[in-house]
Amino acid sequence: MAETSHTPEQASRREWIGLCVLSIACLIYSMDLSVLFLAVPAIVADLDPSASQLLWINDIYGFMVAGFLVTMGTLGDRIGRRRVLLMGAFAFGVASAFAAFANTPEQLILARALLGIAGATIAPSTLSLIVNLFKNEAERNRAISIWGTAFALGGLVGPLIGGILLQYFHWGSVFLINIPVMLLLLAVAPFLLPEYRNKDAGRLDLLSVVLSLATVLPIIYGFKHMAADGFQLAQVVYIGTGLLVGLLFVRRQRRLSDPLVDLALFRVPAFTASLMVNLAGVFFVFGVFLFQNLFLQLVLGLSPLKAALWSAPSAFVFAVMSFQAYRFTNRFGPVRTVLGGLLINAAGAAAMAVAAYAESLIGILGSSMIIGFGFVPVVLTTTGLIVGTAPPERAGSASAISETSAEFGGALGIAVLGSLATLVYRMAMNRADLSSLDPVQAEAVSATLAGAVETARSMPGSTSAVWLETAKSGFSLGFSICCVVATVTLLLLAIVARRVYASAHIDESTLASH
Numbered sequence: 001m002a003e004t005s006h007t008p009e010q011a012s013r014r015e016w017i018g019l020c021v022l023s024i025a026c027l028i029y030s031m032d033l034s035v036l037f038l039a040v041p042a043i044v045a046d047l048d049p050s051a052s053q054l055l056w057i058n059d060i061y062g063f064m065v066a067g068f069l070v071t072m073g074t075l076g077d078r079i080g081r082r083r084v085l086l087m088g089a090f091a092f093g094v095a096s097a098f099a100a101f102a103n104t105p106e107q108l109i110l111a112r113a114l115l116g117i118a119g120a121t122i123a124p125s126t127l128s129l130i131v132n133l134f135k136n137e138a139e140r141n142r143a144i145s146i147w148g149t150a151f152a153l154g155g156l157v158g159p160l161i162g163g164i165l166l167q168y169f170h171w172g173s174v175f176l177i178n179i180p181v182m183l184l185l186l187a188v189a190p191f192l193l194p195e196y197r198n199k200d201a202g203r204l205d206l207l208s209v210v211l212s213l214a215t216v217l218p219i220i221y222g223f224k225h226m227a228a229d230g231f232q233l234a235q236v237v238y239i240g241t242g243l244l245v246g247l248l249f250v251r252r253q254r255r256l257s258d259p260l261v262d263l264a265l266f267r268v269p270a271f272t273a274s275l276m277v278n279l280a281g282v283f284f285v286f287g288v289f290l291f292q293n294l295f296l297q298l299v300l301g302l303s304p305l306k307a308a309l310w311s312a313p314s315a316f317v318f319a320v321m322s323f324q325a326y327r328f329t330n331r332f333g334p335v336r337t338v339l340g341g342l343l344i345n346a347a348g349a350a351a352m353a354v355a356a357y358a359e360s361l362i363g364i365l366g367s368s369m370i371i372g373f374g375f376v377p378v379v380l381t382t383t384g385l386i387v388g389t390a391p392p393e394r395a396g397s398a399s400a401i402s403e404t405s406a407e408f409g410g411a412l413g414i415a416v417l418g419s420l421a422t423l424v425y426r427m428a429m430n431r432a433d434l435s436s437l438d439p440v441q442a443e444a445v446s447a448t449l450a451g452a453v454e455t456a457r458s459m460p461g462s463t464s465a466v467w468l469e470t471a472k473s474g475f476s477l478g479f480s481i482c483c484v485v486a487t488v489t490l491l492l493l494a495i496v497a498r499r500v501y502a503s504a505h506i507d508e509s510t511l512a513s514h
Helices: 013-034 036-047 051-079 081-100 105-119 122-133 137-168 178-192 206-229 233-255 263-267 269-299 304-358 361-389 392-429 439-447 449-457 465-503
Strands: none
Touching: 013 081, 013 105, 013 122, 013 137, 013 178, 036 051, 036 105, 036 137, 051 081, 051 105, 051 122, 051 206, 051 392, 081 105, 081 122, 081 178, 105 122, 122 137, 122 361, 122 392, 137 304, 137 361, 206 233, 206 392, 233 263, 263 269, 263 392, 269 304, 269 361, 269 392, 269 449, 269 465, 304 361, 304 465, 361 392, 392 439, 392 465, 439 449, 449 465
16 A cells, blocks of 8 residues: 655644744843843942952853753653743743842842743743644744744844843843743743643653753853863863763763653764754854954954944844745755755855955955854754654753753853964964063963953053054964864864764655654
């Protein structure tokens, strides 16, 4: 008897409206990652935090999100993804009010930590609910593109909305805007979003939760501070401690009948390959774009506002490509989209290497647009493959693993590429004549380009001209070398991914059935 093909039913208007609600929640979550930076001067003037307290006000949100993603994603699989999302939305609204009316630095740090824990429910819950809402693969690809667009727009409009609010209102207003959106989500989600949970799941293993936090938080902390403070023994200790606890976490997951993270997912070639590609893409994009922002301001001398305006076209490409990425996936299939995107990404990185070495503004911005054109379809398509190749009962856990790997990729990219560029810069500065500087100034100039520019501003006339040009050239060379490393690695990754996807029998036009 001939086999009959079954086409999953198409989504109705209800599902698409539900997606809009989920996307608005994602936009708010993404905005909270960036909007605080604008409010820092007002917070400092009002609360007078110490340098350490200010650092924690900035960082604690991202740390808590990274630490709790796996727990919240797995919890959604157990007790219900919609339930976890609604619990997180309620907590996010309450924590936002707490943050808006904080009277001390300690209160604001606690509020930001609670916001991070609540925010960790949003990305994995929304992504796994999309899997439930859209059974048709083509529609699911489009839905994931819209989901990704919400995150891109959050980073794009967050500073704009925050700037307008801070112009006319108290700094707490940047947190109060979260509350109406979360109230809307609480009101409509029970009617628009289906509930899904694994009825056969066991109890949440609390020791595994503790071990996962003790794994993720020290590693993220170590890499972020390595990027900010340079290579130090303390950062290595944090990272090593996290890795050691990670080994204990993996051993416990192997012994549990119902683990927090199902290690069997990593034995699915398409899942692991997509996770690798996803992590590598974020790794290089975060690192390269950090250099780009520093390059525009420190090498070319643009003001922060001018640098932001010049960067707007590439940000626009990222937003548009996020919205249109599904067309590439549906037209060319997931494998060709990923491999083609990696090649375009590599071409953009190669062009960026040339532009950085030549210190070309137009070249840098044009290259960043090419990178966005290749990167966005790759990261969204691999996200779809990650959740699509996981068993339905593990979609929440798979979504959380995907988001956690992105957090690791971003922190690792900034730290590793930043360390490489710093090494190149310091080697270049060994040739500079700094005899006119006192020891403190010479150390600042030799350490970073930011220190060199700041020292030059404090000196009269053009006495800094020679060594400042050496410093700028050294930074540009380090930037260029990092882009060359990105180019070679992305090309190698494309070769490896092609072989893995072929061995996993991922068809050129559709996902393998699971």
